[in-house]
Amino acid sequence: MNWLDALMPHLVVAPILLPMFTAALLLFPGEQARTAKSVVNLLSCLLGLAIAIFLVYWVHRQNGVGAIGVYLPSNWQVPFGIVLAVDRLSALMLLMTSIIGLGSLMFSVAGWDRAGVHFHSLFQLQLMGLNGAFLTADLFNLFVFFEIMLTASYGLLLHGTGWPRVRSGLHYITMNLLASFLFLLGIALLYGVTGTLNMADMALKIPLIPAGDRGLLHAGAAVLAVAFLAKAAAWPLNFWLPPAYAAACPPVSALFAIMTKVGLYAILRLWTLLFPPTAVGSALFGSEVLVWGGLATLGFASIGVLASTHLQRLVGFSVLVSSGTLLAAFGFSHSALTGGALYYLMSSTLALAALFLVTDLIERSRQTEEAVPEENFDDEQFPFPIDLVPPEHTNLDEQEQALIGKAIPAAMAFLGMSFMLCALLVSGLPPMSGFIGKAVMLTAVLNPEGLAVTDAVPRSAAWVMLALVIVSGLMATVSFSRAGIRFFWAPHDRAAPRLRVIECLPIVAMLAVCVLLVARAEPVLRYTDLAARALHDPRDYIRSVMAAQTVKEGHKLPAAGTLEGKP
Amino acid sequence: MELIVAMAIGVLAASGTWLVLRPRSFQVVIGLSLLSYAVNLFIFVTGSLSIGHEPVVKPWLTPNLENYTDPLPQALVLTAIVIGFATTALYLVLLLAARGLSGTDHVDGKDDEEPEQ
Numbered sequence: 202m203n204w205l206d207a208l209m210p211h212l213v214v215a216p217i218l219l220p221m222f223t224a225a226l227l228l229f230p231g232e233q234a235r236t237a238k239s240v241v242n243l244l245s246c247l248l249g250l251a252i253a254i255f256l257v258y259w260v261h262r263q264n265g266v267g268a269i270g271v272y273l274p275s276n277w278q279v280p281f282g283i284v285l286a287v288d289r290l291s292a293l294m295l296l297m298t299s300i301i302g303l304g305s306l307m308f309s310v311a312g313w314d315r316a317g318v319h320f321h322s323l324f325q326l327q328l329m330g331l332n333g334a335f336l337t338a339d340l341f342n343l344f345v346f347f348e349i350m351l352t353a354s355y356g357l358l359l360h361g362t363g364w365p366r367v368r369s370g371l372h373y374i375t376m377n378l379l380a381s382f383l384f385l386l387g388i389a390l391l392y393g394v395t396g397t398l399n400m401a402d403m404a405l406k407i408p409l410i411p412a413g414d415r416g417l418l419h420a421g422a423a424v425l426a427v428a429f430l431a432k433a434a435a436w437p438l439n440f441w442l443p444p445a446y447a448a449a450c451p452p453v454s455a456l457f458a459i460m461t462k463v464g465l466y467a468i469l470r471l472w473t474l475l476f477p478p479t480a481v482g483s484a485l486f487g488s489e490v491l492v493w494g495g496l497a498t499l500g501f502a503s504i505g506v507l508a509s510t511h512l513q514r515l516v517g518f519s520v521l522v523s524s525g526t527l528l529a530a531f532g533f534s535h536s537a538l539t540g541g542a543l544y545y546l547m548s549s550t551l552a553l554a555a556l557f558l559v560t561d562l563i564e565r566s567r568q569t570e571e572a573v574p575e576e577n578f579d580d581e582q583f584p585f586p587i588d589l590v591p592p593e594h595t596n597l598d599e600q601e602q603a604l605i606g607k608a609i610p611a612a613m614a615f616l617g618m619s620f621m622l623c624a625l626l627v628s629g630l631p632p633m634s635g636f637i638g639k640a641v642m643l644t645a646v647l648n649p650e651g652l653a654v655t656d657a658v659p660r661s662a663a664w665v666m667l668a669l670v671i672v673s674g675l676m677a678t679v680s681f682s683r684a685g686i687r688f689f690w691a692p693h694d695r696a697a698p699r700l701r702v703i704e705c706l707p708i709v710a711m712l713a714v715c716v717l718l719v720a721r722a723e724p725v726l727r728y729t730d731l732a733a734r735a736l737h738d739p740r741d742y743i744r745s746v747m748a749a750q751t752v753k754e755g756h757k758l759p760a761a762g763t764l765e766g767k768p
Numbered sequence: 769m770e771l772i773v774a775m776a777i778g779v780l781a782a783s784g785t786w787l788v789l790r791p792r793s794f795q796v797v798i799g800l801s802l803l804s805y806a807v808n809l810f811i812f813v814t815g816s817l818s819i820g821h822e823p824v825v826k827p828w829l830t831p832n833l834e835n836y837t838d839p840l841p842q843a844l845v846l847t848a849i850v851i852g853f854a855t856t857a858l859y860l861v862l863l864l865a866a867r868g869l870s871g872t873d874h875v876d877g878k879d880d881e882e883p884e885q
Contacts, residue, residue: 341844341847344848345847345851348851348855351855352854352855352858355855355858355862359862362865364869364870364877367862367865367866367869368866368870368876368877370862371793371859371862371863371866371875372875374855374858374859374862375788375796375800375859375875378800378855378856378859379788379800379803381851381852381855382803382804382807385807385810385811385848386807386810388811388844389807389810389811389814389841389844390814392814392840392841392844393814398840
């Protein structure tokens, strides 16, 4: 891996440049060259996945808590220029983005990309926005990447047109434009108070702010948080989400499953950086609001899950369940809890993306109803030569037909199995990874000191969270069982849907990653725990970002991430 | 001057908010534009208001904010204007599409007077 290490500081910028160039390249060929475009797009996604895996590997191989690769795109001195930084959390989010991106692209190549023009370019631009938002260490740049991501998502949401998409797109765009204005207001306020836009520099400036300006700082942070919470779909700012996600075409919804996580990522990154317990005067600002807001989202979403009959809406509300849980967990601002929450984030995002894809296939199987050929009774031969009366003690269905000997078509079996796995993952039942994530989170919430016996009584919010997480799991179980019975157990007189390998492969792959998360739970949890500890002790992050050196002519580039002068 | 600018921003933001909450999509788009003006002015003002100060460094002046305007908010406003224009234009296209598809300019695609099914 030495040759890759030599590329290292530049690989930090690769997750942004690769989709950008691919998107530009894919603009040139016309719509006839669809196969070529799909191939180029798939190759680019594969390369992106390789880069993300390498970044995770590189970051994880660095010892200790702080492992940060810093890149200065325009070679400006640190607090003034744009900074990109990759740490454990960013690398993890990049990996999630590239897995889900590759999966939903493969799925869409089977047909959805033909529903409108420029799907592939928009898709790559969306990936670029997502990757950029995860990498940037600069507040205004975060806004720019948010906008790239959102603008591409508007295009993708409308992909395929149709009235429901246009109507929910209208609401979605209005909501996001308003959130963007709030985002700008928050940035402007924070800049006015601290005089910097670099997040690490801002963290250094926070303790120096005079008490008179602290109100302004908090107002700016609160306005910014409202913008992030709107993107993370916290209650009551989430009314646009279920219709929009239900209206978008399924591979796009699958990609959107990670988009709500961008808002959560931004909150986690900024709040741990700007308002750690050591920030004098602003320690843990707003964490109570995050906890209770997350719990409210969780409660609201659980009711929504229980109430929704439309399958895509059910998945939309499950997205809300996941973001509510994460928001509450981040609000507690405790590293063990955050570590568990990051594990839960991986499992729930993958499960939701897979579930959106499965939902599409189920919906299609329902639409093939009219394609069933008319039975011609004249030509029909007796299926069982002698008696049509089943022997005694056989299992009968409600039409008094024997259940023996009826083969389940392979396609329905596949759909049923993957639906069941997704349901287990989303509702957090053993043996899947959703359960492990929830178990780790609940252990941490009730016993923040680890296994040490303490007399500390858990906060009331902790009990509420315990109850809500368990109840939401129950409600998800009820709702998904209901949907599963309706789609797979009720007798249908329709042909099994035709599935293509390229459609099933991404679902299998995402679920396989979830199974891998179970099998390799310990190393993954160790990774997320280190990531969480680095987040809650941001000194290394600040030091690495602030110590980044510009490249001068004739000088050799200093190896990124090595912290000289580390005490 | 601070008072006038602050009042201008306040009036723009208030009218914009009111218009965004209206049911017609055209009013919403005008409201969004007004809000974006308010936000852009606000960013501009965070660099503190000053008259007759240089944006370009002159050798005979000490380079601090006493003698110069803060150039960063101006750069930020430029980016924000471009992004705001682009998204508002996109919204406008969508508005026309919605008008064509539903035959009404109500944001939900149906007027309030129409009985619910």
